[in-house]
Amino acid sequence: MRSIIILIALLLAMASGTALGLPLQGSNENATVVIFGSSRMPVADENSTQEILKVDVGLMGADNSSYELLDQNDLAYYPGLYRPLSSGKQTVYFLTEIDSLFKLINVTPEGSDPINVKWWITPNASNDRIKVRYYGITDSSVNSDEQMLVLQVSVQNMANQSIYVTPYNFTLFDQWGWNYRPTMGFDAENVAPGSGTDRLLLGFTALPPVFRPAALAYDYGTPEAMVIEFEKDYVPLSDELVYGAASASNSVADNASAQAKMAAPAPVAQIANQTAASTEM
Structure with missing residues (x-):
């Protein structure tokens, strides 16, 4: 029995980790x-x-x-x-x-x-019409039965027509490639050409206890789908972004x-x- 309790504790510790790769x-x-x-x-x-x-x-x-x-x-x-x-x-x-x-x-x-350790870049994905940025986890909870995550994103319209953005444009993937749709989030909105949304919240509830977020997709299942892979796209900021000009001295x-x-x-x-x-x- 004690070994089962220890195993559950380890799995919860793994599950409650962040999405950084x-x-x-x-x-x-x-x-x-x-x-x-x-x-x-x-x-x-x-x-x-x-x-x-x-x-x-x-x-x-x-x-x-x-x-x-x-x-x-x-x-x-x-x-x-x-x-x-x-x-x-x-x-x-x-x-x-x-x-x-x-x-x-x-x-x-x-x-x-x-x-001095440079922080992570803000991951993003884009096509010729839309750019999506991912700002990370803003809230979470986990117990022995399930966990909950709240993610923060934004959407920029780079096309010449308005786009309609809803929470259901987004799909979250776990470490095994299983996909999850938001269960709560922002109000749907029209985004005019050349403009973008404020930061938006996406809520995912009733996730498995050992769930670990691995990727976030926009318009998943369509020809214009975009995917932010946390392990690949979370990289350190460049010296230029941290210290200013590329020629900044040590x-x-x-x-x-x-x-x-x-x-x-x-x-x-x-x-x-x-x-x-x-x-x-």
Whole structure:
């Protein structure tokens, strides 16, 4: 019986992982850091302009580290909570502005030099009419019977005619290639030529406990279908996107954190209370 319980726990841990494929990695002469994935979740206050970003981190060569996360506007965020995991891993919680795009995480292992790790690019897929962007998981819950995911996307109309966008344009695939349709989401809308939607939410409920998202398709089953494959399309940002011009010197990278504007530290109690509530879902 005990072995069955352990197996279920392991499967749930696998299922609750994020949809990122390629881990991010950086090192110096003493330590190595690996960013395995991240996901977001809302705070308890529905009127808040902030959300919680959970980052799955592995650290080798050091017992502890400090973290600084930079967004696209060079605003710096610092952890409000750490949750130790086994084998040198931990979950690091940041309180960030809603819908922020990140470009760099600075990791400073205890007694060592900083390690700058470029963040993931925002995956997208397009044809001659439409571009779809995927912004990640914004909410999730899992128990021994099922799990729920909320994904965030946007659609840009590059054609010369309006397009009609509904949640049912999207199909989610698991690690075995099985497909799932949204069970909740945004209101359908007409998108004019040359314009795009705001960020849209797609909800998927009653997913299997061991479900892991592997790909998201738009207009699946049609000749113009587009697919974002998370393992292939989640790659690090380029130096040019992170540091500016392609000719940016290494000194710019080294000083990126020092020049960043500072966000207010996240209240530990707020994140702790929110993560506890999330665990109980």
